[in-house]
Amino acid sequence: AEYNWRLACEEIAGSVADLYANEFARLLAEKSNGRIHLDVYPSGTLGTPTEMFELCLNGAIEFGLVGPGQCGAIVPENQIFALQFLFSDDDMLNEKVLASSKALNVDLAAKYEAKGLKVLSYFSEGAMYWSSNKPLLTPEDFAGFKIRVMPSEMLVETYKAYGANPTPLSFTELYSSLQLNMVEGQENAPYIIQEMKFMEVQKYLVASKHNYYIMHNLANADFYNGLPEDIKAIVEECVAELRPYVYKVQQELNDQRLDMMVKAFKPGQELLVLDQEQRMRFREIAKKADETYFKLSGDPEFAKNLLETFRAEMASAEKELAGK
């Protein structure tokens, strides 16, 4: 092909991000009549997500599908995504905000651009659930609760605000740590919880939707800005068409996996759902972590504005929905 590009994806073959990547490759080839060929490297083949991010930054690969958590070391302002109960529990509404938010697509994207990366789009891989060996419905339920978190200060501070005992632990040690009760619970998207069979060693699954697993489709900025206009237009068109595609894929995958888990429940296992009132209580307490975000962002003034803008965008979207 005339254009041979590479994309690294932080997730394994068959995951939401991987399906996105393969559809991206298919669309690029189709719309360019074969002028563009995209090679997809799934998880692990080109190193850790942080390394993939740097590969993209340095132009060794053209595109990267990585989560913001993995590149917080380079764009610390993106730690906004680690704040909990920032999104609504309505997936459709979140999707609308992700697509249209000025805070994310303009303000935060500029921070990426300054480091040499173009954010093509943000998309959600699904809501985060808690799994645990006790019911988690109120912040009080978290008192002294040992929850596994990714090694991130933002997560640690948020769970501390609930009164929990957050324990940073690598993902590979998580299953056995849950089994051996070194930690009592964890957070992940339903399809990951199903894939890792965590419910084999947990009692409750909580539809907390306390956060969303956000991915971004990133391109190396020099590469992208150097593309001829017609090719750039093709890429933009593909990225736009991927939005409804990945939303559907994500919904189907998570619903199906959630269903599989619930059907396999043994006596005593239960799916719990947070109601709006419970969500509001968590949301208030979670705001204690705002200060940590400002501090870690490296640019507190910017971070404060970004968070305010985003909360306003979210609130107006929620209001609009309630009005209908």
Added chain:
Amino acid sequence: MKYFSLLDTLCERFERFAVSWSIIVMAFVAIANVLSRNLLNHSFTWAEEVTQFTIVWVTFVGMSHAARNGAHIRMSALSDFLGPKARKVLMIIVCIGTAALMFYLSWYGYIYVAKLAQIKKQTLGLRIPLYLIMLWVPVGFVMTGVQYILAAIKNMTHEGIYVSKTVLEGHAEDQESFDF
């Protein structure tokens, strides 16, 4: 020459300090973390970052110290069949070739670290600029390269076949090269 050997001695002192204290700190942090998590219900988020730094020191500064003691692992299958003269020539080639590769790696190590500094990459918790930690990678490669140059010079100026400035080939095993 006198200043150079003074510098080399200082380097050796530094290597010993960096390697041994990295290991001690690594152990101390890990033990403290286990105790704190179980007794005080508190995990250190910075533990991982400190450990990362100690691993870099152990690996890349330690590499230079291992080169100094002729301790790096090599396969001597072919040279076992050669005569002493050919083996000496081969050893000089090996030393110079290895040194060249080390300097080459240190150059790209420098480029990589410079990029880290330029994009201001920091550790997530303590917000330490990452280039300060990774700087030791190219430095370690340079120090290792220098050790192999010294070994090549030793081979050219002295009788015998040396794997490092002070260690004769085949003696890395029986000489207690890690004992000081």
Added chain:
Amino acid sequence: MLLTLMGTMIILLLLGFPMMVPLAAGAFLTLILNFPNVNPSMLIQQIIGGVQPISLTAVPMFILAADIMTSGEIANRLLSFVVKIVGHKRGGLPIATATACTLFGAVSGSTQATVVAIGGPLRPMLINAGYTPSFSTALIINAAIIALLIPPSIYMIVYGVVGGASVGELFIAGVGPGLLILLFFSIYCWFISGKEHSMQRATSQERWQAFKEAILGFTFPIIIFGGIYSGIFSPTEAAAVSVLYAFVLEYFIYKSIKLSDIPKLALRTGIVTAIVFILIAVGQAFSWTVSFARIPNLILPPLLGTDPSVLRVLAVLSIAYFLGCMFVDPIVVIMILTPIFKPAIDATGLDNVLVGTIVTLQAAIGSTTPPFGCNIFTAIAIFKQKYTDVVRGVPPFVFILILVSVLLVLFPQIALFLRDMAVAR
């Protein structure tokens, strides 16, 4: 491209370059020749990334604990007890060594740490009893890999994640093959041992005395095992706890080491660690180049053909992982090869837990099979043996391991019967 990579490495290796040179040169040359617009500094990123996993710290920690115990008293007391119990039996000492490696390895989860902690003190005893250094080293590095099949096992966790198999079931499935290997190793040890290797039988009084002296040493595995299985610490942290335990015992109770010994022990530990870690580091750059150049994607599909049979998939898979792990770090091999094989595995309806167990076994074999292999490097660094001497004793053990692989392919129940028992809920 493949020829550049392999050719460069083999020539440099044979010329006697330090092992990091062939790995690094192969990687850099392949990148520069085939991908001129990718900056080689990206390989430095991979070199650094190779030593970033925090779980690697288990290696220096167990080495340090072992160093403290061998320079102090615990190791001698423990081993003299073992020798008094089994030393007079035919093959007693090597069988005890293999068993100790299995037990310790099962707990520590690190084969390198096992080589150091068990091999360190037991190897001199084996040699004293008349076994050759090559046999003794080969026994230790091969027995250490049994640990990879017994939980917790890092390779099984990685396979579980990438291959989509239950990690818990994989853990159970590894126990059968692990014990089978130990049995075969023991039979081999029994065969090659003669009367001349046996020691005088100890009196029961001597045994009781040795037991009393070793009692505090026995609590060591109990603390490590108990700590991991009760969730007090992770397998990685267990390494640091073993340092603490060794220090408390030797410094406060036996008073056999001084505080001023610690930096010296740490330095020794650090150098051994550096020698192994730099190879892991450049090995990472090497394997990155292999996947960046999509070498497995070029090789594998033709081998499998269309609509392959179960046996063909298993055979190709075993050979691929085995060959891969001979040259590259097993974790990377698992991550690269599993997605390539996944469609074939799913299509044939193979039990994913069986595949994971076979993969783990291949990875284990690869790490003791020349030319490359962490266990070989560790043994060279620790025992200060020549590469050729270490490698010489390996073939019989690798033969047994391959035999077990074949048995496992032919009789999957070796792995699956325990799993089926546990999962039949």
